[in-house]
Amino acid sequence: MTNKKQLNDRRAKMKKRILTIFSLLLFFITTVPVGAVVWVNNFGGNFPGEKAVGIENLVIEGSALYFKANADIMKFCAGIETLPDTEYDFAGASALVQSAREYLKQAREKYLQAAQTGIAAGYVQTSVNQLKTFDYDRFAAEQELNGTVMDRVKAYLVTGDVIGFYQATADGLEALTVLLEGIGKDLQNKTKPQIPAVWDLIQKLSEFTLFGNYGTVAAHTAFGH
Secondary structure, three states, X not given: OHHHHHHHHHXXXXXXXXXXXXXHHHHHHHXXXXXXXXXXXXXXXXXXXXXHHHHHHXXXXXXXXXXXHHHHHHHHHHHHOOOOOOOOOHHHHHHHHHHHHHHHHHHHHHHHHHHHHHHHHOOOHHHHHXXXXXXXXXXXHHHOOOHHHHHHHHHHHOOOOHHHHHHHHHHHHHHHHHHHHHHHHHHHOOOOOOXXXXXXXXXXXXXXXXXHHXXXXXXXXXXXX
């Protein structure tokens, strides 16, 4: 009875975290100017001229791919929430996991390209200085952001390391891909994914979504947009 209660409590907490994340994204989308973006964006001004446009385009493409993967993962998680007597759709779940993996891999390539292009282009120092002098702690407190996630974002932005932020994004995409590979193997063997593995996937996806969004929101504010 105790284990069942703990399971229900953890599920409730995870659902609350997911709702919080998507509420934050919806708030940001509806309160910033048309044409603004929401995930690992708004850093193009740190690079010179045409390179800035090219880098920002790569990042936008990568972000769109990430959200497509995110949607597939949410559909996969919805399929986990089945009634005890309901037959599990292994083929459907496997297709969603495979689709999400492909989107994540493509997104990772976009961010690696953005990082490499940024290295070749070099920084615009005035924009980097705006990131270095921004008060991240005050911003996080005012917006009531997750402090642990914001500290990870701050570690890159307070030093003006936008390229490092792109690389960290690519690494996060790789980590999610690895998690999905393990789940995909279970599905191929007609084994329903273990609940702890799904918990881990949701938690890491949630934190990673915030990581990318906090970077965009902080940069958007630091540059006075």
